[in-house]
Amino acid sequence: MTDVSDLRIRSIGDPSAVRRDGRYVLYWMTAFRRTNWNFSLQRAIEWSRDLRKPLLILEALRCGYPWASDRLHGFIIQGMADNEARLARRNAFYYPYLEPEPGAGQGLLAQLAEQACVVVGDDFPCFFLPRMVAAAKRQISTRFELVDSNGLLPLRAADRTFARAFDFRRYLQRNLLPYLEPDSLPDEDPLSNCRLPVLDELPRGIRKRWPVAEPRKIADQLTQLSQFPVDHRVAPGAIRGGAESAERAWHTFLEKKLPCYGESRNDPDMDATSGLSPYLHFGQISVHQVFAETMRRTGWSPERVSAKASGSSHDWWGVDESVESFLDELITWRELGYNMCSRNADYAAYDSLPPWARQTLAKHADDPREHVYTLDEFESAATHDPLWNAAQRQLVREGRIHNYLRMLWGKKILEWSPSPQSALATLIELNNQYALDGRNPNSYSGIFWVLGRYDRAWGPERPVFGTIRYMSSENTARKVRLKDYLRRYGPD
Ligand SMILES: Cc1cc2nc3c(=O)[nH]c(=O)nc-3n(C[C@H](O)[C@H](O)[C@H](O)COP(=O)(O)OP(=O)(O)OC[C@H]3O[C@@H](n4cnc5c(N)ncnc54)[C@H](O)[C@@H]3O)c2cc1C
Structure with a gap:
């Protein structure tokens, strides 16, 4: 096993505060919820091996996060069930925790960290996770590292923000290959053949206050999600998690x-x-x-x-x-x-759009709109356009929209909203509430692409859009086959 590159590791506490007499190394799994090809897990194993201490993996699920629902909870818990099964045969103590009510999990990480030699966490750049990690940092006095297992290119490799896919692609073409060398890839199965001391039980007091969950019981019986105080109107999606x-x-x-x-x-x-x-x-x-x-x-x-x-x-x-x-x-x-x-911490703010896009949208902000819908009307697929309604129904029922139609779906929300700012709010709300892949950096790429990010000006200049790229349902219907799609996602 090769060591994880320094470029992927960020120590956010006191780097010298390794507690050598601690009981274990703690891996706090929050974003890279898997047991293979995972730099964070690999880094935690490196510490366990070097310090000759057991490895404790905490995978917790809060219930007070934005847009928490049966759909998101079910998907994550199914993933926890798979991790539990995979880790049952391995030299690591897996501790799944499901918070029964908002706030109940508070203090768990801090208490576990008190007996840890080192805490390793996941470095995910989006949603509430950076805030959660910053709050955790204030409660952890031992060495606390975040590890980047997001992409082929380490997050800290590039020294600028790319405004166009073309420029980023050219950067990758010049710089990506060294990160694809065999010793730069994560281990396929870092726990195999790995001799680590084993932790027999959780520290006293912890088990009682924060009981070990049984994700497998819920993963196969999603009706049990009713026990969690999350939004039950957003039902589990079309695919199983894990x-x-x-x-x-x-x-x-x-x-x-x-x-x-x-x-x-x-x-x-x-x-x-x-x-x-x-x-x-x-x-x-x-x-x-x-x-x-x-x-x-x-x-x-x-x-x-x-x-x-x-x-x-x-x-x-x-x-x-x-x-x-x-x-x-x-x-x-x-x-x-x-x-x-x-x-860019402001990645979700309207003002993060490129200046040309803001200018053209501002110029057309007061243009009369032929159709204007409220969030409720959008959400319930109550527009005049059968294709748009079908895409929205797919999103609500299954938690996904086909990529091509997702672009059209977004463009029409811009066209039929009272202002581009309210279109942005509607896009974020619907995408992040219903899409299984929402709340991700690519959610904001896709949503902001609708409003001009990563794009250029297109003629002719049109009402509402100005020079933002335009799409119509009629053109889409001419370009792609939709018969089955419209049938499948017709009204209930
Ligand atoms: C309005 C709008 C909202 C979007 N919201 C999200 C979102 O919440 N989460 C999300 O992951 N993607 C989002 N996208 C991008 C894209 O729609 C999805 O990534 C893609 O449809 C996922 O399907 P797939 O996994 O079958 O993709 P595939 O075509 O199989 O592609 C493989 C992978 O490449 C990545 N990818 C593909 N297309 C894109 C793209 N256009 N931009 C960025 N990455 C891409 C994804 O990780 C995807 O899983 C959005 C696009 C738009 C226009």
């Missing part, structure tokens, strides 16, 4: 769908995309695994990479068009959002 389901979805895609991805990804009737975004969001699968297995399958080697670094999304990796196209979404587009969120 690393096992993530790997099944991934391997089905790799074997059956990837060869046609290039030509079929925009076709809503085809279901040709990977469906991985919820699993990537909750850290139940790693982008490193997806990348490594894709490349292994294509027989790729680094010599095949184009030396041109032209910024073009074609002919970069030296693999076929479908794979190039998938890698461009998975790497360029996905990691562009992480670059933004990790460097």
